[in-house]
Amino acid sequence: xxxxxxxxxxxxxxxxxxxxxxxxxxxxxxxxxxxxxxxxxxxxxxxxxxxxxxxxxxxxxxxxxxxxxxxxxxxxxxxxxxxxxxxxxxxxxxx
Numbered sequence: 001x002x003x004x005x006x007x008x009x010x011x012x013x014x015x016x017x018x019x020x021x022x023x024x025x026x027x028x029x030x031x032x033x034x035x036x037x038x039x040x041x042x043x044x045x046x047x048x049x050x051x052x053x054x055x056x057x058x059x060x061x062x063x064x065x066x067x068x069x070x071x072x073x074x075x076x077x078x079x080x081x082x083x084x085x086x087x088x089x090x091x092x093x094x095x
Contacts, residue, residue, distance in 0.1 A: 031065060033067075
């Protein structure tokens, strides 16, 4: 029997992700930024980045955000998220 390239793959370890089962009232949406390395199978007519985004968004549980849009949303809500400090000196005046 002749050996093929298919049998000569480096060993791969897949870490399974178990979706936690939580009641609906305890579920929250959180935006995170992550740097990951993945191998994506894609056709020659599409980029691996586009294919990865399609895979993520097709799950229905992930929305990929544009970094500029996410930063603009954060800046817009920054004042509401951050309380006024108790040692705020903006109300002081020189007499």
